[in-house]
Amino acid sequence: MDTTQLLDLLHDYKQGNISDETMLQSLQDNQGFEDIGFAKIDHDRAKRQGFPEVIYCAGKTNEQIADIFAHLYQKSEQNIIASRATLENYQAVLAKVKDAKYDEFARIIYVNRDNMPIDDKRFILVMTAGTSDIPVAKEAGLTAQLMGNKVQYCFDVGVAGIHRLLSKKDLIDKANVIIVAAGMEGALASVVGGLANKPVIAVPTSVGYGASFHGLTALLSMLNSCAAGVAVMNIDNGFGAGRLASMINHMR
Amino acid sequence: MDTTQLLDLLHDYKQGNISDETMLQSLQDNQGFEDIGFAKIDHDRAKRQGFPEVIYCAGKTNEQIADIFAHLYQKSEQNIIASRATLENYQAVLAKVKDAKYDEFARIIYVNRDNMPIDDKRFILVMTAGTSDIPVAKEAGLTAQLMGNKVQYCFDVGVAGIHRLLSKKDLIDKANVIIVAAGMEGALASVVGGLANKPVIAVPTSVGYGASFHGLTALLSMLNSCAAGVAVMNIDNGFGAGRLASMINHMR
Amino acid sequence: MDTTQLLDLLHDYKQGNISDETMLQSLQDNQGFEDIGFAKIDHDRAKRQGFPEVIYCAGKTNEQIADIFAHLYQKSEQNIIASRATLENYQAVLAKVKDAKYDEFARIIYVNRDNMPIDDKRFILVMTAGTSDIPVAKEAGLTAQLMGNKVQYCFDVGVAGIHRLLSKKDLIDKANVIIVAAGMEGALASVVGGLANKPVIAVPTSVGYGASFHGLTALLSMLNSCAAGVAVMNIDNGFGAGRLASMINHMR
Amino acid sequence: MDTTQLLDLLHDYKQGNISDETMLQSLQDNQGFEDIGFAKIDHDRAKRQGFPEVIYCAGKTNEQIADIFAHLYQKSEQNIIASRATLENYQAVLAKVKDAKYDEFARIIYVNRDNMPIDDKRFILVMTAGTSDIPVAKEAGLTAQLMGNKVQYCFDVGVAGIHRLLSKKDLIDKANVIIVAAGMEGALASVVGGLANKPVIAVPTSVGYGASFHGLTALLSMLNSCAAGVAVMNIDNGFGAGRLASMINHMR
Amino acid sequence: MDTTQLLDLLHDYKQGNISDETMLQSLQDNQGFEDIGFAKIDHDRAKRQGFPEVIYCAGKTNEQIADIFAHLYQKSEQNIIASRATLENYQAVLAKVKDAKYDEFARIIYVNRDNMPIDDKRFILVMTAGTSDIPVAKEAGLTAQLMGNKVQYCFDVGVAGIHRLLSKKDLIDKANVIIVAAGMEGALASVVGGLANKPVIAVPTSVGYGASFHGLTALLSMLNSCAAGVAVMNIDNGFGAGRLASMINHMR
Amino acid sequence: MDTTQLLDLLHDYKQGNISDETMLQSLQDNQGFEDIGFAKIDHDRAKRQGFPEVIYCAGKTNEQIADIFAHLYQKSEQNIIASRATLENYQAVLAKVKDAKYDEFARIIYVNRDNMPIDDKRFILVMTAGTSDIPVAKEAGLTAQLMGNKVQYCFDVGVAGIHRLLSKKDLIDKANVIIVAAGMEGALASVVGGLANKPVIAVPTSVGYGASFHGLTALLSMLNSCAAGVAVMNIDNGFGAGRLASMINHMR
C-alpha cells in the first residue's frame, strides 16, 4: 500500500465507509502472502520484486513442491519457476499443473505463459569455461529467459586457449550483461571482466577435483578478480545469476 | 546425597546400624548409573538435570539402542527420548518396548507417559526460515513437548520476505522462548533477536548448497548476530535447542 | 504503537482532531529511533527488549562514541553500556557525560543509575577455566550486573583438576543461570553442562596458542558439547553472554 | 582498432602510403598501453571499460604510485582514482599532480575534473548495517561519484532494529542500484534484497571479532542470501562495489 | 648390521674369505626388505621397531593385500595385522593363509601365534566417551593385544555424566597406559589427563554431526588439552594408539 | 601466423590476389579451433604446446566425450588422451574410434599411434610412497608415455622404511625427471627432493583418512617442502604431473 492508497483508505474510514475492525485489519494485516501451513507463499513478491516467488525444491517433499507450485500458478499470471528440481518433483507437479514443463539439464520445472515482452536488441550472454560447466549455465539462461530476456550462449572458451575467447570478442561487445560460469580456477571471469565494459556476473561451479574443493577455489578466485566490478554468486547458483542479470537487463 | 542425607547416614553409622563395609560402599559407590557393558546408563540424570538421559542413536547398533531404551523405560517414570533414530532402530526398540512411538519426521523414538504438567500460558515458539528447515524444527518441538512444554510452530518466515515475519510479531510477543531454525545465511535469527525481548535459541540447519558448507555459514552467521543475546546450537541440533528451551521455559 | 493506541489515533483522526499530513506522518514515521547521521539511535529498544541499545565501540571514532553515548544518556533513564571500549574512548565520553565510569578489565564504559531492582536470591554464576579467561568473564558479569542481576564469580576451575570444580558443586546447584568462559579446548562447558539442571551459556575465549586458532577450537568444542542444551556465544563475547543470562534470569 | 579502422589501414597500405615495416608495426603493436618498466599503464581501458585504469596502492612504493598517477593524469581527460592509499602515498602524488585530492576516510587519492554529466534522477543508495561499516561505504560512494553517479547514503540500519530499516523503505524504492556494506553476520543484504526490485550489491566488511573471521562470515552469509540475485564483492571491496554500481546505473 | 657385525665382515674380507663382489654387495645391498613389485615388504621392521610391518588395506586390491599378508606370514614368526580391512579383503587373505582371523568390529585381519609373553600386571586401559566410539577403541585394543599387551576396556564414561568417570578412578590408577577414544567435543581426554599420572593417548573419533566436522573438533580439542602431556593421534586412528601404547607399555 | 606468414599475406593482398573480405577474415578469424557447439576443440594446441588438447571427461556426457574424441582423432596425427574416464565413457568412444584403448587403472582412454620418437636414455621415474598411490602414478606414467617419454616405476618406498628408498638411490641418480605420488603426510617428496639434483614433481594423493582431508595434508606438506625446488600439482593430478614431466624431459 503506497501513500496514495493509504490516504484513500484513511478518507474512506473517516467518512464512515469502513468500520474500526476492518480498518485495523487493513492496517495490520496487509500481508501480501498466503499461509498454507508449511509455507507462506509470497504473492506480493511479483509486485515488490518484479517476478513471483521462485520455489527452491531441495529439502522439500514432492507434496510440498506441488502444492506451492499450484498455488503460485493459480494466483499469478506470470511465469512460474521451481529450481533444483528432480524428475520425481516434476511428476508430482505435473499431476496438479498440466502446463508445467521440465528442463532436466537446468533442473527447472516451469510454466512459460509467453506473455512477457522481450527486447531483442539487449541480450544476456552466458559463457562457460568448459563443457562441464554447461548445466549451471543452462540454469542461469533458462531463468533469464523465463523472466523475459533474450539469451545467447558461448560454451567452452576457458583461458587455457585464450584465442578461443578472443575470437568471441564481438559477442562480448554486443551483449548487454554477461554471465560467466567456470569451475577449477575460475580465471575466465577475470579475463572477461577485463575485456567488457558492462556488468559481468561470475558463477563459480563445482567442476574440478582435489584442491578445487567443490567450487570453493573458483569462488575465491572470482571474489579476488583483478578486473574491477565483477559480481560473484554462490557456487553453482545459476538461478541467482539469471535473476540478477534479468534485473540489470531490464533497466532503462 | 545432599548434606542432610549424608548426616543421617553418618548418624546411623555412628549408632552401629551400618557396618564398615556398607558405610564404605555407601560413600564410594553412590554412583547413580547402571553399567550394562557397552553403556553406563545414567539413571541419576533425571534427578540431576530434570530429565532422563537421552539416547543418541547414530553409531549405535539396533541391539544397543533397544537395550538402553528398555533399561531407561523400566527404571524411569518419565518420558523417554531416542534422537537421530532410523525406522530400523525403532523396530528394534518396539520389539522390547510396546509403548514406543516413532516420529519419522523428527527422527525421534519416544515414550510419552502423559504425566507431565504443562503450563498452557507459557509456550515455546519454533520458527523456520524455509519449508526445508522443518525437520530440524520438529526435532526441537517434539523434544520440548516430551519435556513438558507447550509448543507453537511458525514455518517459512525467512527474511527475503520480511512482511511474512512482521505479520507474526504478535506471536513473537506472546512466546516465552523462541527457537529459530534456518539454513543458508541464517539471517532470521538476527531479525527475530532484534524483535524479541526474550531468549532466542538459534539452530543453524544444513539446508543450502555450495558456500553454505552444510550449515557452516548459517552457524557462523548466527554466532555473529548483531542482535545481542542470541544463543547458538550445533548445526541441525534441534534436540539441543528443544532441551535448552525447555529448561528456560520451566524457570519461575 | 499497540492496537489500543492505534485505535485511539484512528478515532482522533476520524473526529478531525488530526490532519491528513499528521496522520500519515504518525502512521509512517512511528520510528522509535533518533537519526544523528552516522547512527540511528534505537531509543525504542528499551521498550522492545527491556534494555537500551548498547554501543559496540570497535571501529567507531571517539566522537561517534561520545555522541551516541550522550544521546542515550539524555533520552533514557536506564543504565548505559558501551562495550569493547578503550581508555581513549572513555575519555571522549567522560567529556560529555560526567557520570560515565570505565572498567578497564571488562573494557566497558557505563552509567549505573542504581535504580534497578535486584532479586538477591537468583544469581548468575560466572565461571572460568583459567585465570587468563577472567577478562571475558568480567565483561559478562558487569553486563549482567548493569542489567539488574546479582552475579557471583568462580575462577580457574578448569577440568585438568576436576576436584577444583567438584568442590564448587554447591555453587552450581544454587545458581539460577551459569556462564562458562573457557579457552583452549573449552571442556569446562561440557562438564558443567552435565552437572547442572539449569541453562549453561558457554563463551569460548581466545586464550590458547597454536591449534586453538584464536578461540575456534573452544568454539567448536562447545558447539559439540555432549551435555545437551548448552548455549554457545561468539568467541570472547562476554557481553552477549551477560545479556542472554540477564534475560533468562529475569524470567518468572 | 575496429573493423572500419582496420579496413582503412589496409587500403592505405594497399595504395603504398604505408611501408611494410609500419604496417607490421601497426598490426602487431596496437597495444593501447604505456610501458614504464614496473608497470604497463592501460590507457586503453577508458575506451574498453568506460573508465581509466584505477591504481591499487597497497604493495606499491610511493614513487611507483606517483609515477603511474602522473602518467594517467597526462594521458587521460577523465577522473583519476588511486584506492587503498595512505596519506604518505598522497603526499608523493601531490608533489607531481597539484590537482590531486585525498579522502582519508575512503582512502582514495583522486582528481575530479567535473566534466562528467550526472543524471540526478538515478541515484545509487549506499547503506550500512552499522557505524563501523562507514569507511567501506565511503570508498564505494566516492568511487561511484567520481565515475559520474549521484550517490545517497543511509548509515546504521542493521537488522537488529528492523524498524530503522523499514522507515527507509521509501529511499530503497527510489534508488536505481543499492550497495549494502555490512560486517558481523551481514544479514542486511538479505533483508534489503528481499525488499528491493533492483540490483543489490553486497559488500562484506571486516567489522566484527571472533568467529567473524575478518569478514569471512559476512561474505559467506551474503553468498548464501535467501534473497535471489544479490551480487557479492570481496571483503571490504568498496571500490569494486562502486565500480559495478556505476556500470549498472549508466545502463539505458 | 651393527659395528661388531661390520667388523667381522671386514675381517673375513681381509682374510680373503669374501670376494670383492660379495663384499661390495654386502655393504651396498643390505636392504632388509622384499620387493614384490607393487610393494616393498619391510621384513626388517620387526627388528627395527619390535613388530612386523602392518598392512593398511584401504586403497589396495584384494590380491595385493592377500599377497603381502602371505609374504609376511611366511617370513615372520610374529603376529600379523592388516588394518582397515573389509570382509571381502579377509576372504581373499583366508584363501592364502588358513590361520587368518577377522574382527569385523575392529576391521582387522590378523594371525595370532600366541607366542608372545604378556605381563599381566601392566595393562592398557582403553576408555570411550560413548557407545558409538567403541569400534575405534576395539581397533586400538586388538592391536595392543596382538602386540603382546593385556588390555582392559571401559566404555561410555563421557564427561556429561562425570560421576560415571569418577567411579572408575580406581581403574585409572591401576592402568599403566591409557587410551581415550572420544568424538563430539572430545573433552574426556582432558579430564582423564588431569586425573592420571601416566601417559594418556587421545584418539579423536568421527562420531558426531554438524560442527564436529567428522572428528576435526575432537582432534583440535585434544590438541589443546589443558591437561599437560596428552598425546594425540589422527582421527579414528585406533591402530596408531594401540601401537604407541604397546611401545610405552613394554618399556622397563 | 608468425611475422613471415603475415608479411606474405600482406604482399598477396597488396598485389590484389586477396579481396578485402578475405583479408579481413584472415586477420580476424585466424582461430585455430573448431566450434562444435558444446565445445571449442583446440586444434591449434598441438602447435602451441607440443601436444593436442586432452579431454577431461568428468562432468561431460558420453556423447560429448565421444564427439570431441572423434574430432581430435580425425584432425590430429598425434596420440589422443581422455583423462578421468569411466568404462562407460570408453564404450561410447570405442563406438566412434575403433583404435581407442582404455587403461582402467589410470582411467585414461587413448589412441597410441606409435609415431613418436623416444629417447631411451632419458627416462622419467615415477615413485609412490605406498601401494595405494599406484593409480595416480599410473595416470602420470601413461600420460608421459603417450607424450613420447620412457617411464620407469618404483612403488611403495615411503619414508617409514627409509632403507627401501635409499636402496633405490641409483635409480634416482639415473632418472632425468622424477614424479613422486604420495598421500598421508606426503613426506616422500621432501626426502627425494633432498636426494636428487633434478626436477622433482610432487603429486599429493587422496590416500589416507581423518586429518588427511582427502589429500589436503599431503598437498600442504609438499608445498612446504624443506627441499628447495619441488614442484607441486593438484591432489591426484597424475595427468598434470605427466604432462609437466614430459615437457621438462623433452628439453635439450
Place this chain on the structure above:
Amino acid sequence: MDTTQLLDLLHDYKQGNISDETMLQSLQDNQGFEDIGFAKIDHDRAKRQGFPEVIYCAGKTNEQIADIFAHLYQKSEQNIIASRATLENYQAVLAKVKDAKYDEFARIIYVNRDNMPIDDKRFILVMTAGTSDIPVAKEAGLTAQLMGNKVQYCFDVGVAGIHRLLSKKDLIDKANVIIVAAGMEGALASVVGGLANKPVIAVPTSVGYGASFHGLTALLSMLNSCAAGVAVMNIDNGFGAGRLASMINHMR
C-alpha cells in the same frame, strides 16, 4: 583420601573424636587446592600427577603470575615451572622468589631444587629439523630436565639432507624416548618414527611461511605420519612434549 584413610576417619568419628561438623567438612571439603581468588592453586597435582601444577603465563598479569609462583614455591618442595613467560613476568616473580631463574630462549621461569634423582642411562633425545626450531626444542628439553630427566639435543637434521639424520642413527638407537620438533612440512617425525623402536613425540612448530599456516601444515603432516605410533602435540607445545616424555621416561 584412599580407602584406608577414609576407614580411619570413620572409626575416629564413630568413637566420638570428631564432631559432626568436622566430619562433614572432612568428607566434603577434601579439596587439595588453595583458593587465592583469581586462581585455584592445585597443590594436589604433584601427588596426583607426579609434578606440581605448571603456570601458563600468557594472558595473566605480572601480579597473578608472581602470586601463583610464590604460593607454589612455599607449598611444594619440587621444582617450579612457569611457561610462555616474558622477561617482564620474570622480574615480577624474582621480586617474590629470589631462587627463580629464567631461560629466555625456552621462555621458562623456574626454580631448580636439584633434589630429583636422575637416571643417567635413560635419556630423552630432542631433535629439530632446522635451526629455527630450537626454541621449541629448548622448551621441551628444559621442561624434561626440571622433571628429572637426562636430555640430549640433536639440531638441524631435517630430511632435505637425509645423510645428516642417518649419521645420528646411533643416538636414535640409544635414546629411551625421542622428541621431534619440526616446522614447514614436518617430515622429520615420519622418518625418525620409521627408524626408532621407541616412542616418538612430534611437536609441530610455527616455523615457515605462506601455506605453512603458522604450523598447521606440520601439525597435519605429523598426524598423518605413515610411521605408526607417532604421538602429536599442539603447535609449538614444547612444554607438553617434555611433560609426556618425562612420564614415559620414568616408567619402569
Place this chain on the structure above:
Amino acid sequence: MDTTQLLDLLHDYKQGNISDETMLQSLQDNQGFEDIGFAKIDHDRAKRQGFPEVIYCAGKTNEQIADIFAHLYQKSEQNIIASRATLENYQAVLAKVKDAKYDEFARIIYVNRDNMPIDDKRFILVMTAGTSDIPVAKEAGLTAQLMGNKVQYCFDVGVAGIHRLLSKKDLIDKANVIIVAAGMEGALASVVGGLANKPVIAVPTSVGYGASFHGLTALLSMLNSCAAGVAVMNIDNGFGAGRLASMINHMR
C-alpha cells in the same frame, strides 16, 4: 663415495694400509656435512644437488646466520645465498664475509663469485601480474641468476588487460622456462600456461586483501589451473621457483 672409491678403500684396507679403526670411521663417518652445534652445514649438497645449501634466515639469530654463511663461504667455491634476510642479518654477515652483498628488494644476502658459465640463449622469463608482485619476482630472478642463468623480467601483465600480456607473446615464445608471480586470483598462470609450450612455474603471492587470505586464493587457483602442467610453489616462494627454474634451464 661411489663404487670405485669404495673398492679402492677396501683394497687399501685389505693390504693393511688402513687400520680397523680408520676403516670403520671411513665407512661410518662419511658424512658430507659439518656440525657446528646449532646447525649441520650440508657441504655435500653442492655435489648432490648442484648448488650449496641455501640459508633460510627467518627464525635464526644474526649470529647463527653469520656463522653458517662464513662456513659455507670458506668451504665452497660457488655462490652463496641467504634468503628472507633483513638488513640487520646482512650487517652481521658483512662483519664476517666482506664480499657479501645484499638485495633489499629480494631480501637476499649473497656472494657472487662470477665463476659460473651462463648460456645466453636460454633465458628464464619472470612475469608478474601486478607491480606489487615484483619483490617475489626479484627473489626468484636473483636466485636463478646466482645459480648461473640469464633472467628477463616482464612486470604488470595481469589478465585484467589481456592485451598487455598478448603483446609479450614473443618473449613467451623465446623463453626456455617461465616463472609467473601473481596474487589476488592468480589467473595469469593459467593464461600463460595456455600460451606457452614450456614449463611454467607459478608462484602465488600474498598480494591482495579480504578473501585473498594472504595468498591462499592465488595458491588454490594455480593448483587448479585449467592449463595442464603448471607447477606450483608455496606462497611468496620466489626462491624455490628460481631454484626449480634453474634446474630445468640447465637440462640438456
